[in-house]
Amino acid sequence: MMAKLKIFKMNTGSCNGCDIEILDALLSPRFKLKKYEIEIVEKPEEADLIILSGPITLKMRKFVAEIKKKANGKKIIAVGSCGVEGGIWFDSFATYGGIDKMLDVDVFIPGCPVKPEAVIYGIAIALGLESPRIKRVEYQEP
Numbered sequence: 001m002m003a004k005l006k007i008f009k010m011n012t013g014s015c016n017g018c019d020i021e022i023l024d025a026l027l028s029p030r031f032k033l034k035k036y037e038i039e040i041v042e043k044p045e046e047a048d049l050i051i052l053s054g055p056i057t058l059k060m061r062k063f064v065a066e067i068k069k070k071a072n073g074k075k076i077i078a079v080g081s082c083g084v085e086g087g088i089w090f091d092s093f094a095t096y097g098g099i100d101k102m103l104d105v106d107v108f109i110p111g112c113p114v115k116p117e118a119v120i121y122g123i124a125i126a127l128g129l130e131s132p133r134i135k136r137v138e139y140q141e142p
Contacts, residue, residue: 004037005127008047012064013095014054017113018080022051025116033120044070049126051119053079055086055095056102064102071103075126078105079119081112108136 007026011019025031026038041047044067056064078099081087085098099105109122124130 005049005123006039006041006047007049007051007123008041008044009051010044010053010063010067012052012054012060012083012099013057013089014080014082018053018083018111021113021116022053022079022119025119028116031116031120044074045072047074049075049077049123051077051079051123052099052103053083055082055089055092055097056099057095061096061102064099068103075106076103077107077109077122077126079109079122080114081110084108084110087112107132 009019009022026033026040044050050067050071052064052067076099078084082089083099086092086095089095090097096102100108107122107126109118111118121130125132
């Protein structure tokens with residue numbers, strides 16, 4: 001039986017708080033997502049959806065650059081306050097910033113840590129199954 005949705009998950013420098021919540025959303029029996037045949041894959045080129053958590057640390061930049069090459073139009077989700085804008089490390093000497101500093105992010109899921117329900121909702125938005133409740137608007141000078 002082939003999985004209907006293949007997800008590649010990568011930690012780009014987070015504290016693992018969001019990672020635990022992401023895995024809770026995808027793998028735990030509490031949310032019963034197994035019936036949707038979701039599979040976590042080892043390579044980004046095998047995935048339909050890429051989920052990244054944490055700020056991009058300087059040591060992880062080359063791995064994120066590799067994902068950028070292999071993304072090829074796949075949906076990208078930035079998870080957690082750190083993934084969205086760098087979190088408490090936004091101006092640290094050891095981090096580059098949020099995921100959108102290097103990749104075109106389709107869905108931002110803020111929180112510290114994120115709720116599993118928010119992860120599921122973000123995946124539904126990325127897949128076009130749900131519409132976002134809040135739209136991102138760029139600030140313009142008055």
